[in-house]
Amino acid sequence: xxxxxxxxxRRAAENAARTSYxxxxxxxxxAWRDVVAAxxxxxxxxxxxxxxxxxxxxxxxPDAWLMxxxxxxxxxxxxxxxxxxxxxxxxxxxxxxxxxELPIIADKRLxxxxxxxxxxxxxxxxTPLMLQTVLGLTAERIASSFLVSxxxxxxxxxxxxxxxxxxxxxxxxxxxxxxxERVGNVLEAIYAAYGQGWDSxxxxxxxxxxxxxxxxxxxxxxxxxQPADAEALGLLALMLFCESRSAARRAGGRYVPLAEQxxxxxxxxxxxxxxxxxxxxxxxxxxGRFQLEAAIQSVLVQSRMTGADRRLQAWTLHGLLAQTAPxxxxxxxxxxxxxxxxGPEAGLxxxxxxxxxxxxxxxxxxxxxxxxxxxxxxxxxxxxxxFQRAIGLTEDGAVRAYLIGKSMQQAV
Amino acid sequence: xxxxxxxxxxxxxxxAQRDTAERAGPYWDAWxxxxxxxxxxxxxxxxxxxxxxxxxTTVRLEGGKRLVQDGPVAATxxxxxxxxxxxxxxxxxxxxxxxxxxxxxxxxxxxxxVLDLSNQG
Numbered sequence: 001x002x003x004x005x006x007x008x009x010r011r012a013a014e015n016a017a018r019t020s021y022x023x024x025x026x027x028x029x030x031a032w033r034d035v036v037a038a039x040x041x042x043x044x045x046x047x048x049x050x051x052x053x054x055x056x057x058x059x060x061x062p063d064a065w066l067m068x069x070x071x072x073x074x075x076x077x078x079x080x081x082x083x084x085x086x087x088x089x090x091x092x093x094x095x096x097x098x099x100x101e102l103p104i105i106a107d108k109r110l111x112x113x114x115x116x117x118x119x120x121x122x123x124x125x126x127t128p129l130m131l132q133t134v135l136g137l138t139a140e141r142i143a144s145s146f147l148v149s150x151x152x153x154x155x156x157x158x159x160x161x162x163x164x165x166x167x168x169x170x171x172x173x174x175x176x177x178x179x180x181e182r183v184g185n186v187l188e189a190i191y192a193a194y195g196q197g198w199d200s201x202x203x204x205x206x207x208x209x210x211x212x213x214x215x216x217x218x219x220x221x222x223x224x225x226q227p228a229d230a231e232a233l234g235l236l237a238l239m240l241f242c243e244s245r246s247a248a249r250r251a252g253g254r255y256v257p258l259a260e261q262x263x264x265x266x267x268x269x270x271x272x273x274x275x276x277x278x279x280x281x282x283x284x285x286x287x288g289r290f291q292l293e294a295a296i297q298s299v300l301v302q303s304r305m306t307g308a309d310r311r312l313q314a315w316t317l318h319g320l321l322a323q324t325a326p327x328x329x330x331x332x333x334x335x336x337x338x339x340x341x342x343g344p345e346a347g348l349x350x351x352x353x354x355x356x357x358x359x360x361x362x363x364x365x366x367x368x369x370x371x372x373x374x375x376x377x378x379x380x381x382x383x384x385x386x387f388q389r390a391i392g393l394t395e396d397g398a399v400r401a402y403l404i405g406k407s408m409q410q411a412v
Numbered sequence: 413x414x415x416x417x418x419x420x421x422x423x424x425x426x427x428a429q430r431d432t433a434e435r436a437g438p439y440w441d442a443w444x445x446x447x448x449x450x451x452x453x454x455x456x457x458x459x460x461x462x463x464x465x466x467x468x469t470t471v472r473l474e475g476g477k478r479l480v481q482d483g484p485v486a487a488t489x490x491x492x493x494x495x496x497x498x499x500x501x502x503x504x505x506x507x508x509x510x511x512x513x514x515x516x517x518x519x520x521x522x523x524x525x526v527l528d529l530s531n532q533g
Contacts, residue, residue: 147507360453391442392449397517404441 018217020063021136026112027105028070030171035133035161037074045069067105109134110225111171113218117185118169125160126189127196132157134221135214145196145211183226187235187290190218194239212243233281234291240274241297243267255398263304271301292321296333311340328358332365344372366390367403374406383407414457414526415506416497419515420490423464426518442514450496450509459496490519497526 021042028038045066059065115121116130128146131137143153163169174182194215219236226232248265249256256262278294296317303310318337322330331354339347351359351369359365370386373379387407394400430436450456465484472479484491493515500506503523510521 147511148504149507152503361449388445388448391445392447393512395511395516397514400442400445400514400517401438404438404445407441 022134026108041070041073127192230281230284230286231288237278237294244270255402289325344375363393418522421493421519455498457497461494465491
């Protein structure tokens with residue numbers, strides 16, 4: 001994709017706009033302690049720029065120009081509301097006097113990310129809030145990715161912003177004793193954005209594509225500002241590994257499972273960056289779940305590229321991961337790794353231990369069950385039932401078609 | 413909360429998917445599997461599949477005069493092909509079931525809350 005210069009140019013412009021937006025918003029929201037007011041002021045500043053720049057030319061320092069315009073707007077708003085004490089406090093931080101050098105805008109996006117991931121914010125709002133404030137995505141776009149109505153998403157975001165203002169959440173990097181947990185929240189939120197994008201990668205719906213890129217971008221911003229965080233590095237490595245295979249996941253619209261992917265379509269440059277990132281993380285000696293997940297991906301890549309048998313290694317890592325984070329996804333992943341090492345029966349035995357309430361609507365559980373039952377070949381009816389569930393629960397037309405094809409194989 | 417999931421299909425596209433026995437198989441397999449996942453979860457209150465809109469007849473009374481037309485109310489590309497009414501805790505759950513419907517892949521699925529008369533009094 002990057003070989004296309006036009007596409008490359010579009011992305012460069014998009015990234016520049018994204019960086020500006022996030023930095024400006026973080027700066028203004030922090031100074032004003034009001035995300036909504038900062039967003040409104042910034043939106044007006046951008047609108048003004050669209051009006052003025054074509055006539056007067058793009059200013060020497062566009063970001064500073066936008067910042068001054070937004071700040072003036074905030075000041076006017078504050079005057080109108082006659083909140084004088086508030087104004088005095090905020091403006092002293094913000095205002096360069098006339099004629100002074102345009103301000104250097106300090107990057108406060110890290111602080112903004114910590115606000116978005118604050119424990120006082122509804123967990124369901126953290127990722128959307130981060131996507132909107134740090135990257136400037138619209139509520140509509142975020143809503144579709146999260147499969148909620150735009151109305152609901154709008155309300156969720158408004159509530160979260162009101163909470164930031166009303167409860168006075170500090171725009172700060174947390175102190176050492178809280179840092180671990182708070183970074184954890186931020187990483188979870190970024191990973192959630194990636195997950196939403198991943199589910200829809202390769203789907204025909206263009207509007208739902210691309211949150212994977214946004215998530216990777218967020219992780220890079222975080223690491224720019226916090227470079228020695230092992231789990232943040234682990235998360236970036238994990239996402240890069242997954243992303244490096246995105247071109248191979250579909251062939252002519254058809255779903256291609258990992259084991260059958262054409263490795264020539266993998267983006268090896270990205271995979272190498274993932275590998276290096278993971279190695280850097282390992283050197284910091286702070287193990288964690290994202291590093292484990294990235295390590296599993298690394299093993300996967302190695303075994304596909306070299307043909308070496310790494311199933312035992314993968315199984316061990318899955319076991320550690322399931323211990324560290326016993327989510328339904330990780331437990332199903334462990335069962336799959338177990339089946340690889342000890343055969344389908346052992347995998348099915350592990351799947352049978354999982355609580356029904358967690359598995360009844362969980363598509364990967366049924367897909368794995370169907371596949372293992374098919375391998376075992378002893379219970380045709382149960383196999384068919386499991387395939388039915390897996391097919392019925394997927395959202396993805398390509399996966400649906402693939403599973404229907406698979407389920408036929410035994411019927412013959 | 414009760415929601416009606418209305419499955420809209422693009423009839424031309426569906427016809428293309430069902431034009432040979434080979435292709436009709438996967439079409440029906442997808443629907444069977446979807447219903448096969450929906451019903452056992454115990455949330456379906458009722459539901460039906462409908463015959464194509466060429467079988468529809470529309471009745472209006474205009475100024476006291478009967479007006480009967482062949483075809484559906486609105487001749488849009490996507491037509492109502494079936495529905496289920498489900499009982500789920502919230503809209504988010506209803507939307508996740510809507511997303512899994514085959515009609516969402518090649519048509520659209522509309523989710524509407526059902527008017528609850530028991531709460532009106």
